[in-house]
Amino acid sequence: MxxxxxxxxxxFVLSLLVGFEVISKIPSTLHTPMMSGANAIHGVVIAGAxxxxxxxxxxxxxxxxxxxxxxxxxxxxxxxxxxDRMLRMFTPAAARPxxxxxxxxxxxxxxxxxx
Amino acid sequence: xxxxAFIIGVVFLAAAVxxxxxxxxxxxxxxxxxxxxxxxxxxxxxxxxxxxxAITLSHSHSLGWIALTSGVIxxxxxxxxxxRSVKMTDIPQLVSLFNAVGGGAAAAIAFxxxxxxxxxxxxxxxxxxxxxxxxxxxxxxxxxxxxxxGKLQGVIPGQPxxxxxxxxxxxxxxxxALGAGGAMIAQPTSWPMLLVVLVASLLFGxxxxxxxxxxxAPVVVSLLNAFTGLAxxxxxxxxxxxxxxxxxxxxxxxxxxxxLQMAKAMNRSVLTIMLGGFGTGDSGSVALGATVTANVRExxxxxxxxxxxxxxxxxxxxxxxxxxxxxxxEVAGLAKLLTDHGIDVKYAIHPxxxxxPGHMNVxxxxxxxxxxxxxxxxxxxxxxxxxxxxLVVGANDVxxxxxxxxxxxxxxxxxxxxxxxxxxxxxxxxMSPGYAGIPNELFSAPQTGMLFDxxxxxxxxxxxxxxxxxxx
Numbered sequence: 001m002x003x004x005x006x007x008x009x010x011x012f013v014l015s016l017l018v019g020f021e022v023i024s025k026i027p028s029t030l031h032t033p034m035m036s037g038a039n040a041i042h043g044v045v046i047a048g049a050x051x052x053x054x055x056x057x058x059x060x061x062x063x064x065x066x067x068x069x070x071x072x073x074x075x076x077x078x079x080x081x082x083x084d085r086m087l088r089m090f091t092p093a094a095a096r097p098x099x100x101x102x103x104x105x106x107x108x109x110x111x112x113x114x115x
Numbered sequence: 116x117x118x119x120a121f122i123i124g125v126v127f128l129a130a131a132v133x134x135x136x137x138x139x140x141x142x143x144x145x146x147x148x149x150x151x152x153x154x155x156x157x158x159x160x161x162x163x164x165x166x167x168x169a170i171t172l173s174h175s176h177s178l179g180w181i182a183l184t185s186g187v188i189x190x191x192x193x194x195x196x197x198x199r200s201v202k203m204t205d206i207p208q209l210v211s212l213f214n215a216v217g218g219g220a221a222a223a224i225a226f227x228x229x230x231x232x233x234x235x236x237x238x239x240x241x242x243x244x245x246x247x248x249x250x251x252x253x254x255x256x257x258x259x260x261x262x263x264x265g266k267l268q269g270v271i272p273g274q275p276x277x278x279x280x281x282x283x284x285x286x287x288x289x290x291x292a293l294g295a296g297g298a299m300i301a302q303p304t305s306w307p308m309l310l311v312v313l314v315a316s317l318l319f320g321x322x323x324x325x326x327x328x329x330x331x332a333p334v335v336v337s338l339l340n341a342f343t344g345l346a347x348x349x350x351x352x353x354x355x356x357x358x359x360x361x362x363x364x365x366x367x368x369x370x371x372x373x374x375l376q377m378a379k380a381m382n383r384s385v386l387t388i389m390l391g392g393f394g395t396g397d398s399g400s401v402a403l404g405a406t407v408t409a410n411v412r413e414x415x416x417x418x419x420x421x422x423x424x425x426x427x428x429x430x431x432x433x434x435x436x437x438x439x440x441x442x443x444x445e446v447a448g449l450a451k452l453l454t455d456h457g458i459d460v461k462y463a464i465h466p467x468x469x470x471x472p473g474h475m476n477v478x479x480x481x482x483x484x485x486x487x488x489x490x491x492x493x494x495x496x497x498x499x500x501x502x503x504x505x506l507v508v509g510a511n512d513v514x515x516x517x518x519x520x521x522x523x524x525x526x527x528x529x530x531x532x533x534x535x536x537x538x539x540x541x542x543x544x545x546m547s548p549g550y551a552g553i554p555n556e557l558f559s560a561p562q563t564g565m566l567f568d569x570x571x572x573x574x575x576x577x578x579x580x581x582x583x584x585x586x587x
Contacts, residue, residue, distance in 0.1 A: 004355060008351070011364075012348055012364050013364075015131070016365075016368050018365065020368045022135060022138045022365075023368060023369045023372045025142050029144075029464065029491060030141055030142070030147060030476070031471070032471055032472065033147060033151075034147075034369070035340060035373055037138065039210055039214055039217070039340060039343075040154065041137075041157075041158070042214075042217045042340075042344050042363060042366040043213075045217055045224065045359065046187075047161055047165035048224040048350045048354055049186070049187075050162065050165045050169050051228075051354045052223075052354070054170070055227075056176060057176045057231070062178050062179060064223045067220070068186070068223040069185075069187050071186075071190060071217065072217065074216045075190075079213050080151065080154075081198035082198035084148065085199070086480075090147060090480050091145075
């Protein structure tokens with residue numbers, strides 16, 4: 001048990017350090033998509049929902065499983081889709097259908113993942 | 116260690132590599148999208164491995180799987196639909212909302228795991244400590260992020276909300292959460308105690324964010340992003356899932372760095388932001404002296420059009436006002452018109468322009484502005500020296516030359532040297548001060564002309580005016 005705890009702690013601390021190192025190299029121009037992308041990464045909490053689902057055997061367990069799955073999947077699916085939508089706009093305009101200037105509303109210029 | 120457990124461990128490691136490489140690729144706009152897709156690949160890998168492991172171990176109660184599947188369908192649909200329909204100006208609140216549910220999921224997992232354990236023999240601290248921390252951090256993140264999203268969306272008033280004795284209530288709530296948490300760790304036998312931790316933490320999240328001004332909300336979103344990351348890492352400790360520990364720690368680090376950078380760019384410390392009560396703007400109207408307003412020169416859209424049409428180097432300084440009036444397409448249209456007539460146009464973007472760091476870049480990218488035209492603070496400042504016209508649209512404090520002098524609210528804040536331009540035009544609705552609450556000396560400088568109007572309308576008028584001069 002303590003052995004597992006120790007290796008998990010080591011993984012935790014080293015990941016924090018890697019995170020600091022990688023993130024500090026990202027320019028402020030890309031901070032919004034990066035924050036959104038990081039937000040999507042913590043959607044890995046859905047793996048926890050899976051583990052909880054496998055162990056659930058009481059009504060309370062089922063309810064908590066549902067809540068965890070609901071929250072986590074909104075986080076992970078929404079996070080990746082919205083980050084992709086943002087980053088797609090940073091690719092050169094030539095690669096995308098052109099947008100009439102000054103007349104279009106943001107909601108209609110971008111519709112999902114098709115490119 | 117069984118063979119399966121070993122393979123799962125290796126797969127988790129691979130997922131971690133995907134996450135790190137994905138984040139690393141986000142450092143340039145060219146590779147960022149690929150980075151996000153690689154990170155998504157890591158996600159599929161990690162969740163897939165967990166799923167395989169859970170199925171092999173499970174003493175299978177089909178109701179659990181039904182609960183999981185229905186949650187995923189409802190939550191996933193909501194997430195995808197919202198992400199596809201959200202306006203780019205509303206990104207900060209959506210990020211905050213996704214952050215809230217991530218924290219909530221982490222708290223729910225710790226709670227469920229605790230309920231499923233046989234606690235009659237007690238729990239080792241290696242389990243009870245992360246359970247308690249997960250519930251505390253996850254719940255604070257859930258309720259706090261929801262309040263922050265509400266403030267950004269305008270559902271909850273942006274002004275700091277304070278009431279008499281708030282500090283005392285805060286302290287009591289924190290003590291209850293920590294006390295109940297401590298009791299849980301000392302004697303982990305009853306779930307009602309964990310419920311007390313949960314409720315007190317939820318309450319604390321609300322109380323923590325309510326007194327924070329709307330302008331500071333993005334900093335809080337970033338801080339809570341770090342919280343959720345840590346909560347997810349704690350959930351990883353609870354259920355012994357390394358991919359959650361790694362991903363949670365990465366996000367915790369990301370959120371922490373962003374919070375510190377943002378606070379620095381706003382010339383505030385994280386502590387003063389958290390103590391709240393800032394951003395009312397009340398003090399500013401008093402400080403706005405007659406000397407400042409007397410020297411203000413007002414210009415018309417026609418004047419501005421003429422100036423721009425005969426300029427060689429133009430720098431546009433977009434700020435919150437531009438985002439607020441959704442004028443990113445108008446500004447891009449004006450810039451394109453000028454560029455087509457051989458005028459050099461650049462955008463000078465302050466790190467905290469818009470509603471969160473880098474938000475302005477997203478808005479401009481949406482309006483097809485090439486990334487190469489967007490200058491960061493360090494690149495932009497030398498360029499102002501050779502700039503004929505600087506067009507400031509809805510930006511305020513980040514252009515105030517008073518920041519170079521000590522002894523005022525913006526002292527030491529990194530600013531754009533807009534006053535170095537030969538001529539300055541400021542598009543703004545009124546003379547009202549920015550969040551720092553002091554008058555902007557740029558507005559009364561001799562080379563500055565003020566165009567009082569909504570950003571969207573003003574830019575449309577200016578574009579029409581420029582067209583008169585460049586086509587004839």
